[in-house]
Amino acid sequence: MTTIATICARGGSKGLPGKNILPFAGLPLIHHSIRYALQHPVIGAVYVSTDDAKIAQIAREAGAIVPYLRPPELARDDSPKLPVIEHLVAHLEAQRQIVTRIVDLQPTSPLRAPEDLDGCLARAEAPDAPGLVVSVFDSGFNPYFNLVEEQPDGSVSISKGGGLATRQSAPKVWALNGSIYVWRREALAHAAQHGLWSVSVAAHAMPPKRSVDIDTADDFALAEWLHHRQPT
Template sequence: MKTIATVCARGGSKGLPRKNVLPFDGKPLIAHTIEQALACPRIEAVYVSTDDDETARVAEQAGAIVPYRRPAELASDAAGKLPVIEHLLQHLEAGGLRIGTVVDLQPTSPLRLPADIEAALDLAGRADLVVSVCEPSHNPYYSLAEAGPDGLLHLSKGEGAARRQDVPAVWGLNGAVYVWQRAALPRAVRDGFWRVSILPSVMPRERSIDIDDAQDFALAQWLFQQRKLQSRP
């Protein structure tokens, strides 16, 4: 039973057009994710699902396998990600591949490290799914509020607390790493993401940027450059 990585990368993007192939530190954005996956010894191959010829070409040049072009019905803004992954896995399994673990990596998280993927893989098998998380900037127990029917703000969760130490730890899914047990994915497609057992794998906030628009892209580039500067002897 193989451990593979999947990368889902549509050609279209409303927030930042063509973001998956935009140059990021001298190479297309998606190439960073593919190289990170290939740097993990336990990942035996990286497969990309895309509807776009340029994305496919860039992905193959970075070392990924692009077995087909994604059908149009799975490449729209309304298409969910889980059916896209399941479609790809079924295609690979129809060709004889036996898959036990699926490491799904979004191409918009270039700041993750191979070590972050490895840390999530270390937890694989202890739950249906391992997800990368980071500490959020706001905690719902004391600093997140929502408007009620009267238009007034009310605390999102809990009864109010004055100190961070007095409330439970909460985590934000950063989208960088998902490690699925293959058998659990059809159940998640059918019943929903939160219907499977999930364990967190913690990443620092500075590696948790998910690029959605030009502002995210600029911030990620700045953080990436800061990392390079700090790593110099």
């Protein structure tokens, strides 16, 4: 099985400008995801898809391969991610590379531990392996217990079910943290056309302290604080 890692890093960011290359623990933020992937023995190479020349330069310096600058139609604010990954993998295949599994890492999730990817890969290699394994965490919120949604008349009611007296009695739910996605090649191609939930999906749970997704300055500060508290 040929496994690659992909990292999608657009240059534009309205919530935190330049976030993908802001200094985090002494290195540009994207460097942490590249290094994380390169250190795993299963991953053969790390590829970065970006529309930004500065990000491309930093990614190459960190050891990633940037085969091209992403075309503008895949680099808009509203561009979905799956066609971007599919575009990158299809480009590699056009160069006669064989790709059977794709580990997609979010560059704004620098707190992963090696066991997080190990767990996702183990689930992806199980006899009943799904098309996709996603990393999740327990957010503390539950649509059966403490998540409400607005109704047409402006009132709110519980999002799902009839409402439960305790959180412990509610079905277990998970929040996607975006940190790790492990795709089978054929599942990625299908999902790029029909959406993520059109393929079979399994989850691997990560602890909340490793699930911070940096989108704002407050997220960045929290991630740095948590990083400094990690044992060395």
